[in-house]
Amino acid sequence: MQIYKETLDIINRYSKKPEPFEPGEKTFWDDPHISRSMLEAHLSQNHDAASRKVETIDRTIDNLFKAGALKPGMRLLDLGCGPGLYAQRLAMAGMEVVGVDISEHSIGYARAAAEELNLPVEYHCVNFFDLEFQNEFDAVIQVYGELNTFPEALLVQLLAAVKKALKKDGVFIFDVSTRKLRTQNKIQNNWYYSDQGFWRPGRHLVLEMCFDYPDRDLWLNQYIIIDESGCKVYRNWFHDYSLEAVKELLSKAGFKLKTVWNDLTGSVYTGDGEWIAVIAQKNS
Ligand SMILES: C[S@@+](CC[C@H](N)C(=O)[O-])C[C@H]1O[C@@H](n2cnc3c(N)ncnc32)[C@H](O)[C@@H]1O
Structure with a gap:
Protein backbone atom coordinates (compact mmCIF):
# COMPACT_ATOMS: atom_id res chain seq x y z
CA MET A 1 0.00 0.00 0.00
CA LYS A 26 13.76 24.68 11.24
CA THR A 27 13.55 25.03 15.01
CA PHE A 28 11.46 23.48 17.69
CA TRP A 29 12.00 26.08 20.44
CA ASP A 30 9.17 28.19 19.01
CA ASP A 31 6.76 25.42 17.90
CA PRO A 32 3.52 26.11 19.87
CA HIS A 33 3.08 22.61 21.33
CA ILE A 34 6.75 21.64 21.72
CA SER A 35 7.69 24.96 23.32
CA ARG A 36 4.87 24.49 25.85
CA SER A 37 6.27 21.01 26.63
CA MET A 38 9.71 22.57 26.84
CA LEU A 39 8.53 25.17 29.36
CA GLU A 40 7.15 22.36 31.53
CA ALA A 41 10.52 20.62 31.24
CA HIS A 42 12.37 23.83 32.25
CA LEU A 43 10.27 24.13 35.39
CA SER A 44 10.27 20.46 36.41
CA GLN A 45 12.22 19.64 39.55
CA ASN A 46 12.20 15.92 38.71
CA HIS A 47 14.93 16.09 36.09
CA ASP A 48 17.59 18.37 34.57
CA ALA A 49 16.53 17.90 30.93
CA ALA A 50 15.92 21.53 29.90
CA SER A 51 17.15 23.59 32.88
CA ARG A 52 19.07 22.56 35.94
CA LYS A 53 17.15 22.13 39.17
CA VAL A 54 16.61 25.23 41.32
CA GLU A 55 19.02 23.98 43.97
CA THR A 56 21.86 23.90 41.37
CA ILE A 57 20.84 27.29 39.95
CA ASP A 58 21.07 28.83 43.44
CA ARG A 59 24.52 27.31 43.96
CA THR A 60 25.61 28.60 40.53
CA ILE A 61 24.58 32.16 41.35
CA ASP A 62 26.22 31.96 44.79
CA ASN A 63 29.45 30.79 43.17
CA LEU A 64 29.49 33.57 40.57
CA PHE A 65 29.02 36.22 43.28
CA LYS A 66 31.60 34.63 45.59
CA ALA A 67 34.10 34.45 42.72
CA GLY A 68 33.54 38.19 42.16
CA ALA A 69 32.47 37.65 38.53
CA LEU A 70 29.06 39.16 39.30
CA LYS A 71 28.26 42.08 41.61
CA PRO A 72 25.11 43.99 42.54
CA GLY A 73 24.62 47.00 40.26
CA MET A 74 26.21 45.31 37.22
CA ARG A 75 24.23 45.18 33.99
CA LEU A 76 23.89 41.58 32.75
CA LEU A 77 22.57 39.93 29.60
CA ASP A 78 21.21 36.37 29.97
CA LEU A 79 21.35 34.76 26.51
CA GLY A 80 18.84 31.94 26.16
CA CYS A 81 17.25 32.88 29.49
CA GLY A 82 14.38 30.39 29.04
CA PRO A 83 11.73 31.03 31.74
CA GLY A 84 14.09 33.41 33.59
CA LEU A 85 15.24 31.04 36.34
CA TYR A 86 18.66 32.73 36.49
CA ALA A 87 17.54 36.21 35.39
CA GLN A 88 15.00 36.63 38.18
CA ARG A 89 17.47 35.46 40.85
CA LEU A 90 20.17 37.77 39.53
CA ALA A 91 17.72 40.69 39.60
CA MET A 92 16.83 39.79 43.20
CA ALA A 93 20.54 39.94 43.99
CA GLY A 94 20.61 43.55 42.79
CA MET A 95 21.74 43.21 39.17
CA GLU A 96 20.19 45.03 36.22
CA VAL A 97 19.14 42.11 34.04
CA VAL A 98 18.11 41.73 30.40
CA GLY A 99 16.96 38.25 29.31
CA VAL A 100 16.75 37.12 25.70
CA ASP A 101 15.12 33.96 24.36
CA ILE A 102 13.46 32.78 21.16
CA SER A 103 10.64 30.95 22.95
CA GLU A 104 7.50 33.06 23.39
CA HIS A 105 6.15 30.68 26.02
CA SER A 106 9.30 30.87 28.12
CA ILE A 107 9.53 34.66 27.80
CA GLY A 108 5.80 34.97 28.65
CA TYR A 109 6.36 32.91 31.81
CA ALA A 110 9.49 34.90 32.72
CA ARG A 111 7.68 38.25 32.30
CA ALA A 112 4.73 37.11 34.44
CA ALA A 113 7.07 35.83 37.17
CA ALA A 114 9.03 39.11 37.21
CA GLU A 115 5.81 41.10 37.44
CA GLU A 116 4.55 38.98 40.31
CA LEU A 117 7.82 39.45 42.18
CA ASN A 118 7.93 43.12 41.22
CA LEU A 119 11.35 42.72 39.60
CA PRO A 120 12.50 45.13 36.87
CA VAL A 121 13.87 42.45 34.50
CA GLU A 122 13.72 43.36 30.82
CA TYR A 123 12.83 40.35 28.63
CA HIS A 124 13.03 40.20 24.83
CA CYS A 125 11.69 37.41 22.64
CA VAL A 126 14.41 37.50 20.01
CA ASN A 127 16.82 35.25 18.13
CA PHE A 128 20.47 35.36 19.33
CA PHE A 129 21.47 36.09 15.76
CA ASP A 130 19.45 39.30 15.64
CA LEU A 131 21.03 40.90 18.71
CA GLU A 132 22.03 44.54 18.39
CA PHE A 133 23.41 45.42 21.83
CA GLN A 134 26.58 47.47 21.86
CA ASN A 135 28.95 48.28 24.78
CA GLU A 136 26.10 47.83 27.20
CA PHE A 137 26.79 44.94 29.58
CA ASP A 138 29.30 44.17 32.33
CA ALA A 139 28.53 40.47 31.95
CA VAL A 140 26.84 38.11 29.49
CA ILE A 141 25.83 34.63 30.65
CA GLN A 142 24.82 31.68 28.52
CA VAL A 143 24.02 28.67 30.64
CA TYR A 144 23.44 25.00 29.94
CA GLY A 145 25.51 24.26 26.89
CA GLU A 146 23.82 26.46 24.29
CA LEU A 147 27.22 27.05 22.64
CA ASN A 148 27.43 23.30 21.96
CA THR A 149 24.54 23.43 19.55
CA PHE A 150 25.83 25.68 16.76
CA PRO A 151 28.06 25.03 13.75
CA GLU A 152 31.26 27.04 13.63
CA ALA A 153 30.03 29.78 11.29
CA LEU A 154 27.11 30.59 13.61
CA LEU A 155 29.33 30.38 16.70
CA VAL A 156 31.64 32.99 15.23
CA GLN A 157 28.62 35.23 14.63
CA LEU A 158 27.25 34.63 18.14
CA LEU A 159 30.57 35.30 19.90
CA ALA A 160 31.02 38.49 17.87
CA ALA A 161 27.57 39.64 19.05
CA VAL A 162 28.48 38.80 22.68
CA LYS A 163 31.74 40.73 22.38
CA LYS A 164 29.95 43.71 20.89
CA ALA A 165 27.32 43.66 23.64
CA LEU A 166 29.96 43.76 26.40
CA LYS A 167 31.54 46.90 27.81
CA LYS A 168 35.34 47.16 27.93
CA ASP A 169 36.71 44.36 30.17
CA GLY A 170 33.23 42.78 30.36
CA VAL A 171 32.98 39.05 31.04
CA PHE A 172 31.30 36.19 29.20
CA ILE A 173 30.27 33.35 31.51
CA PHE A 174 29.16 30.07 29.97
CA ASP A 175 29.37 26.30 30.17
CA VAL A 176 29.88 23.69 27.48
CA SER A 177 29.57 19.93 27.68
CA THR A 178 32.44 17.53 27.09
CA ARG A 179 32.50 14.24 25.22
CA LYS A 180 32.11 12.50 28.58
CA HIS A 239 29.56 19.78 19.40
CA ASP A 240 31.41 18.85 22.59
CA TYR A 241 34.52 20.63 23.85
CA SER A 242 37.89 19.99 25.41
CA LEU A 243 39.58 22.82 27.31
CA GLU A 244 42.00 23.26 24.38
CA ALA A 245 39.07 23.68 21.99
CA VAL A 246 37.46 26.24 24.33
CA LYS A 247 40.72 28.21 24.50
CA GLU A 248 41.04 28.20 20.72
CA LEU A 249 37.45 29.33 20.27
CA LEU A 250 37.88 32.18 22.76
CA SER A 251 41.16 33.33 21.38
CA LYS A 252 39.77 33.47 17.81
CA ALA A 253 36.75 35.43 19.09
CA GLY A 254 38.85 38.00 21.00
CA PHE A 255 38.40 36.81 24.60
CA LYS A 256 40.88 35.64 27.22
CA LEU A 257 40.18 32.79 29.58
CA LYS A 258 40.05 34.03 33.19
CA THR A 259 38.60 31.10 35.15
CA VAL A 260 37.75 27.49 34.43
CA TRP A 261 35.72 25.10 36.57
CA ASN A 262 34.18 21.66 36.12
CA ASP A 263 30.77 23.33 36.32
CA LEU A 264 29.24 26.71 37.10
CA THR A 265 28.76 25.87 40.79
CA GLY A 266 32.54 26.22 41.04
CA SER A 267 33.68 22.58 41.23
CA VAL A 268 37.43 22.40 40.79
CA TYR A 269 38.53 21.79 37.19
CA THR A 270 39.82 18.22 36.90
CA GLY A 271 40.08 17.76 33.13
CA ASP A 272 37.70 14.80 33.13
CA GLY A 273 34.32 16.37 33.95
CA GLU A 274 31.08 16.30 31.99
CA TRP A 275 31.10 20.09 31.71
CA ILE A 276 33.58 22.92 31.35
CA ALA A 277 32.49 26.21 32.89
CA VAL A 278 34.28 29.37 31.91
CA ILE A 279 34.65 33.03 32.74
CA ALA A 280 36.21 34.79 29.76
CA GLN A 281 37.07 38.46 29.46
CA LYS A 282 36.72 40.58 26.38
CA ASN A 283 40.15 41.61 25.05
CA SER A 284 40.54 45.36 25.17
C1 LIG B 1 19.08 24.50 27.17
S1 LIG B 1 17.98 25.84 27.30
C2 LIG B 1 18.68 26.72 28.66
C3 LIG B 1 17.77 27.77 29.25
C4 LIG B 1 18.37 28.55 30.44
N1 LIG B 1 19.66 29.13 30.12
C5 LIG B 1 18.47 27.65 31.64
O1 LIG B 1 19.55 27.06 31.83
O2 LIG B 1 17.49 27.55 32.38
C6 LIG B 1 18.41 26.85 25.89
C7 LIG B 1 17.55 28.09 25.71
O3 LIG B 1 18.04 28.79 24.55
C8 LIG B 1 16.93 29.26 23.80
N2 LIG B 1 17.37 29.39 22.40
C9 LIG B 1 17.77 28.39 21.57
N3 LIG B 1 18.13 28.89 20.37
C10 LIG B 1 17.95 30.24 20.46
C11 LIG B 1 18.16 31.30 19.55
N4 LIG B 1 18.62 31.09 18.31
N5 LIG B 1 17.89 32.56 19.97
C12 LIG B 1 17.42 32.80 21.22
N6 LIG B 1 17.20 31.82 22.13
C13 LIG B 1 17.47 30.56 21.75
C14 LIG B 1 15.86 28.22 24.00
O4 LIG B 1 14.56 28.72 23.77
C15 LIG B 1 16.09 27.80 25.45
O5 LIG B 1 15.30 28.54 26.34
Whole structure:
Protein backbone atom coordinates (compact mmCIF):
# COMPACT_ATOMS: atom_id res chain seq x y z
CA MET A 1 0.00 0.00 0.00
CA GLN A 2 1.17 3.49 -0.89
CA ILE A 3 1.12 4.79 2.70
CA TYR A 4 3.56 2.11 3.92
CA LYS A 5 5.84 2.65 0.96
CA GLU A 6 6.00 6.40 1.63
CA THR A 7 6.62 5.86 5.35
CA LEU A 8 9.43 3.41 4.68
CA ASP A 9 10.94 5.78 2.11
CA ILE A 10 11.04 8.55 4.71
CA ILE A 11 12.47 6.32 7.43
CA ASN A 12 15.05 5.00 5.00
CA ARG A 13 16.08 8.58 4.17
CA TYR A 14 16.43 9.61 7.82
CA SER A 15 18.25 6.41 8.83
CA LYS A 16 21.29 7.51 6.85
CA LYS A 17 23.91 9.48 8.71
CA PRO A 18 23.43 13.13 7.76
CA GLU A 19 26.18 15.62 7.01
CA PRO A 20 27.37 17.47 10.15
CA PHE A 21 24.80 20.06 11.27
CA GLU A 22 22.36 19.18 8.47
CA PRO A 23 19.21 20.70 9.93
CA GLY A 24 15.93 18.99 10.71
CA GLU A 25 12.75 21.02 11.26
CA LYS A 26 13.76 24.68 11.24
CA THR A 27 13.55 25.03 15.01
CA PHE A 28 11.46 23.48 17.69
CA TRP A 29 12.00 26.08 20.44
CA ASP A 30 9.17 28.19 19.01
CA ASP A 31 6.76 25.42 17.90
CA PRO A 32 3.52 26.11 19.87
CA HIS A 33 3.08 22.61 21.33
CA ILE A 34 6.75 21.64 21.72
CA SER A 35 7.69 24.96 23.32
CA ARG A 36 4.87 24.49 25.85
CA SER A 37 6.27 21.01 26.63
CA MET A 38 9.71 22.57 26.84
CA LEU A 39 8.53 25.17 29.36
CA GLU A 40 7.15 22.36 31.53
CA ALA A 41 10.52 20.62 31.24
CA HIS A 42 12.37 23.83 32.25
CA LEU A 43 10.27 24.13 35.39
CA SER A 44 10.27 20.46 36.41
CA GLN A 45 12.22 19.64 39.55
CA ASN A 46 12.20 15.92 38.71
CA HIS A 47 14.93 16.09 36.09
CA ASP A 48 17.59 18.37 34.57
CA ALA A 49 16.53 17.90 30.93
CA ALA A 50 15.92 21.53 29.90
CA SER A 51 17.15 23.59 32.88
CA ARG A 52 19.07 22.56 35.94
CA LYS A 53 17.15 22.13 39.17
CA VAL A 54 16.61 25.23 41.32
CA GLU A 55 19.02 23.98 43.97
CA THR A 56 21.86 23.90 41.37
CA ILE A 57 20.84 27.29 39.95
CA ASP A 58 21.07 28.83 43.44
CA ARG A 59 24.52 27.31 43.96
CA THR A 60 25.61 28.60 40.53
CA ILE A 61 24.58 32.16 41.35
CA ASP A 62 26.22 31.96 44.79
CA ASN A 63 29.45 30.79 43.17
CA LEU A 64 29.49 33.57 40.57
CA PHE A 65 29.02 36.22 43.28
CA LYS A 66 31.60 34.63 45.59
CA ALA A 67 34.10 34.45 42.72
CA GLY A 68 33.54 38.19 42.16
CA ALA A 69 32.47 37.65 38.53
CA LEU A 70 29.06 39.16 39.30
CA LYS A 71 28.26 42.08 41.61
CA PRO A 72 25.11 43.99 42.54
CA GLY A 73 24.62 47.00 40.26
CA MET A 74 26.21 45.31 37.22
CA ARG A 75 24.23 45.18 33.99
CA LEU A 76 23.89 41.58 32.75
CA LEU A 77 22.57 39.93 29.60
CA ASP A 78 21.21 36.37 29.97
CA LEU A 79 21.35 34.76 26.51
CA GLY A 80 18.84 31.94 26.16
CA CYS A 81 17.25 32.88 29.49
CA GLY A 82 14.38 30.39 29.04
CA PRO A 83 11.73 31.03 31.74
CA GLY A 84 14.09 33.41 33.59
CA LEU A 85 15.24 31.04 36.34
CA TYR A 86 18.66 32.73 36.49
CA ALA A 87 17.54 36.21 35.39
CA GLN A 88 15.00 36.63 38.18
CA ARG A 89 17.47 35.46 40.85
CA LEU A 90 20.17 37.77 39.53
CA ALA A 91 17.72 40.69 39.60
CA MET A 92 16.83 39.79 43.20
CA ALA A 93 20.54 39.94 43.99
CA GLY A 94 20.61 43.55 42.79
CA MET A 95 21.74 43.21 39.17
CA GLU A 96 20.19 45.03 36.22
CA VAL A 97 19.14 42.11 34.04
CA VAL A 98 18.11 41.73 30.40
CA GLY A 99 16.96 38.25 29.31
CA VAL A 100 16.75 37.12 25.70
CA ASP A 101 15.12 33.96 24.36
CA ILE A 102 13.46 32.78 21.16
CA SER A 103 10.64 30.95 22.95
CA GLU A 104 7.50 33.06 23.39
CA HIS A 105 6.15 30.68 26.02
CA SER A 106 9.30 30.87 28.12
CA ILE A 107 9.53 34.66 27.80
CA GLY A 108 5.80 34.97 28.65
CA TYR A 109 6.36 32.91 31.81
CA ALA A 110 9.49 34.90 32.72
CA ARG A 111 7.68 38.25 32.30
CA ALA A 112 4.73 37.11 34.44
CA ALA A 113 7.07 35.83 37.17
CA ALA A 114 9.03 39.11 37.21
CA GLU A 115 5.81 41.10 37.44
CA GLU A 116 4.55 38.98 40.31
CA LEU A 117 7.82 39.45 42.18
CA ASN A 118 7.93 43.12 41.22
CA LEU A 119 11.35 42.72 39.60
CA PRO A 120 12.50 45.13 36.87
CA VAL A 121 13.87 42.45 34.50
CA GLU A 122 13.72 43.36 30.82
CA TYR A 123 12.83 40.35 28.63
CA HIS A 124 13.03 40.20 24.83
CA CYS A 125 11.69 37.41 22.64
CA VAL A 126 14.41 37.50 20.01
CA ASN A 127 16.82 35.25 18.13
CA PHE A 128 20.47 35.36 19.33
CA PHE A 129 21.47 36.09 15.76
CA ASP A 130 19.45 39.30 15.64
CA LEU A 131 21.03 40.90 18.71
CA GLU A 132 22.03 44.54 18.39
CA PHE A 133 23.41 45.42 21.83
CA GLN A 134 26.58 47.47 21.86
CA ASN A 135 28.95 48.28 24.78
CA GLU A 136 26.10 47.83 27.20
CA PHE A 137 26.79 44.94 29.58
CA ASP A 138 29.30 44.17 32.33
CA ALA A 139 28.53 40.47 31.95
CA VAL A 140 26.84 38.11 29.49
CA ILE A 141 25.83 34.63 30.65
CA GLN A 142 24.82 31.68 28.52
CA VAL A 143 24.02 28.67 30.64
CA TYR A 144 23.44 25.00 29.94
CA GLY A 145 25.51 24.26 26.89
CA GLU A 146 23.82 26.46 24.29
CA LEU A 147 27.22 27.05 22.64
CA ASN A 148 27.43 23.30 21.96
CA THR A 149 24.54 23.43 19.55
CA PHE A 150 25.83 25.68 16.76
CA PRO A 151 28.06 25.03 13.75
CA GLU A 152 31.26 27.04 13.63
CA ALA A 153 30.03 29.78 11.29
CA LEU A 154 27.11 30.59 13.61
CA LEU A 155 29.33 30.38 16.70
CA VAL A 156 31.64 32.99 15.23
CA GLN A 157 28.62 35.23 14.63
CA LEU A 158 27.25 34.63 18.14
CA LEU A 159 30.57 35.30 19.90
CA ALA A 160 31.02 38.49 17.87
CA ALA A 161 27.57 39.64 19.05
CA VAL A 162 28.48 38.80 22.68
CA LYS A 163 31.74 40.73 22.38
CA LYS A 164 29.95 43.71 20.89
CA ALA A 165 27.32 43.66 23.64
CA LEU A 166 29.96 43.76 26.40
CA LYS A 167 31.54 46.90 27.81
CA LYS A 168 35.34 47.16 27.93
CA ASP A 169 36.71 44.36 30.17
CA GLY A 170 33.23 42.78 30.36
CA VAL A 171 32.98 39.05 31.04
CA PHE A 172 31.30 36.19 29.20
CA ILE A 173 30.27 33.35 31.51
CA PHE A 174 29.16 30.07 29.97
CA ASP A 175 29.37 26.30 30.17
CA VAL A 176 29.88 23.69 27.48
CA SER A 177 29.57 19.93 27.68
CA THR A 178 32.44 17.53 27.09
CA ARG A 179 32.50 14.24 25.22
CA LYS A 180 32.11 12.50 28.58
CA LEU A 181 28.59 13.88 29.06
CA ARG A 182 27.60 12.88 25.54
CA THR A 183 28.69 9.30 25.81
CA GLN A 184 26.97 8.97 29.19
CA ASN A 185 23.68 10.67 28.28
CA LYS A 186 23.20 9.41 24.75
CA ILE A 187 19.80 8.30 23.54
CA GLN A 188 19.72 4.78 22.18
CA ASN A 189 17.92 3.79 19.01
CA ASN A 190 14.42 3.46 20.40
CA TRP A 191 10.76 3.91 19.51
CA TYR A 192 7.52 4.56 21.38
CA TYR A 193 3.87 5.36 20.72
CA SER A 194 2.10 8.07 22.69
CA ASP A 195 -1.54 9.31 22.82
CA GLN A 196 -0.20 12.75 23.75
CA GLY A 197 3.20 13.83 24.86
CA PHE A 198 6.23 16.08 24.58
CA TRP A 199 6.23 16.21 20.77
CA ARG A 200 2.54 16.26 19.88
CA PRO A 201 -0.81 16.98 21.58
CA GLY A 202 -2.42 13.95 19.87
CA ARG A 203 -1.38 10.42 19.05
CA HIS A 204 2.03 9.95 17.48
CA LEU A 205 4.95 7.62 17.01
CA VAL A 206 8.49 8.61 18.05
CA LEU A 207 11.57 7.01 16.50
CA GLU A 208 14.74 8.07 18.31
CA MET A 209 18.18 7.60 16.77
CA CYS A 210 21.66 8.85 17.51
CA PHE A 211 24.66 9.38 15.27
CA ASP A 212 28.24 9.78 16.43
CA TYR A 213 30.96 11.76 14.63
CA PRO A 214 33.86 10.95 16.97
CA ASP A 215 36.62 12.57 14.92
CA ARG A 216 34.74 15.91 15.16
CA ASP A 217 33.47 15.55 18.77
CA LEU A 218 30.04 15.88 17.25
CA TRP A 219 26.85 14.05 18.16
CA LEU A 220 23.30 14.00 16.80
CA ASN A 221 20.14 13.05 18.68
CA GLN A 222 17.46 12.64 16.02
CA TYR A 223 13.71 12.27 16.61
CA ILE A 224 11.41 11.19 13.78
CA ILE A 225 7.81 12.04 14.71
CA ILE A 226 4.93 10.48 12.79
CA ASP A 227 1.41 11.73 13.42
CA GLU A 228 -1.81 11.84 11.39
CA SER A 229 -0.59 14.83 9.38
CA GLY A 230 2.73 13.26 8.33
CA CYS A 231 6.29 12.79 9.38
CA LYS A 232 8.83 15.32 10.69
CA VAL A 233 12.40 15.02 11.85
CA TYR A 234 13.91 17.04 14.70
CA ARG A 235 17.66 17.16 15.21
CA ASN A 236 19.68 18.15 18.25
CA TRP A 237 23.31 18.62 17.32
CA PHE A 238 25.99 18.77 20.02
CA HIS A 239 29.56 19.78 19.40
CA ASP A 240 31.41 18.85 22.59
CA TYR A 241 34.52 20.63 23.85
CA SER A 242 37.89 19.99 25.41
CA LEU A 243 39.58 22.82 27.31
CA GLU A 244 42.00 23.26 24.38
CA ALA A 245 39.07 23.68 21.99
CA VAL A 246 37.46 26.24 24.33
CA LYS A 247 40.72 28.21 24.50
CA GLU A 248 41.04 28.20 20.72
CA LEU A 249 37.45 29.33 20.27
CA LEU A 250 37.88 32.18 22.76
CA SER A 251 41.16 33.33 21.38
CA LYS A 252 39.77 33.47 17.81
CA ALA A 253 36.75 35.43 19.09
CA GLY A 254 38.85 38.00 21.00
CA PHE A 255 38.40 36.81 24.60
CA LYS A 256 40.88 35.64 27.22
CA LEU A 257 40.18 32.79 29.58
CA LYS A 258 40.05 34.03 33.19
CA THR A 259 38.60 31.10 35.15
CA VAL A 260 37.75 27.49 34.43
CA TRP A 261 35.72 25.10 36.57
CA ASN A 262 34.18 21.66 36.12
CA ASP A 263 30.77 23.33 36.32
CA LEU A 264 29.24 26.71 37.10
CA THR A 265 28.76 25.87 40.79
CA GLY A 266 32.54 26.22 41.04
CA SER A 267 33.68 22.58 41.23
CA VAL A 268 37.43 22.40 40.79
CA TYR A 269 38.53 21.79 37.19
CA THR A 270 39.82 18.22 36.90
CA GLY A 271 40.08 17.76 33.13
CA ASP A 272 37.70 14.80 33.13
CA GLY A 273 34.32 16.37 33.95
CA GLU A 274 31.08 16.30 31.99
CA TRP A 275 31.10 20.09 31.71
CA ILE A 276 33.58 22.92 31.35
CA ALA A 277 32.49 26.21 32.89
CA VAL A 278 34.28 29.37 31.91
CA ILE A 279 34.65 33.03 32.74
CA ALA A 280 36.21 34.79 29.76
CA GLN A 281 37.07 38.46 29.46
CA LYS A 282 36.72 40.58 26.38
CA ASN A 283 40.15 41.61 25.05
CA SER A 284 40.54 45.36 25.17
C1 LIG B 1 19.08 24.50 27.17
S1 LIG B 1 17.98 25.84 27.30
C2 LIG B 1 18.68 26.72 28.66
C3 LIG B 1 17.77 27.77 29.25
C4 LIG B 1 18.37 28.55 30.44
N1 LIG B 1 19.66 29.13 30.12
C5 LIG B 1 18.47 27.65 31.64
O1 LIG B 1 19.55 27.06 31.83
O2 LIG B 1 17.49 27.55 32.38
C6 LIG B 1 18.41 26.85 25.89
C7 LIG B 1 17.55 28.09 25.71
O3 LIG B 1 18.04 28.79 24.55
C8 LIG B 1 16.93 29.26 23.80
N2 LIG B 1 17.37 29.39 22.40
C9 LIG B 1 17.77 28.39 21.57
N3 LIG B 1 18.13 28.89 20.37
C10 LIG B 1 17.95 30.24 20.46
C11 LIG B 1 18.16 31.30 19.55
N4 LIG B 1 18.62 31.09 18.31
N5 LIG B 1 17.89 32.56 19.97
C12 LIG B 1 17.42 32.80 21.22
N6 LIG B 1 17.20 31.82 22.13
C13 LIG B 1 17.47 30.56 21.75
C14 LIG B 1 15.86 28.22 24.00
O4 LIG B 1 14.56 28.72 23.77
C15 LIG B 1 16.09 27.80 25.45
O5 LIG B 1 15.30 28.54 26.34
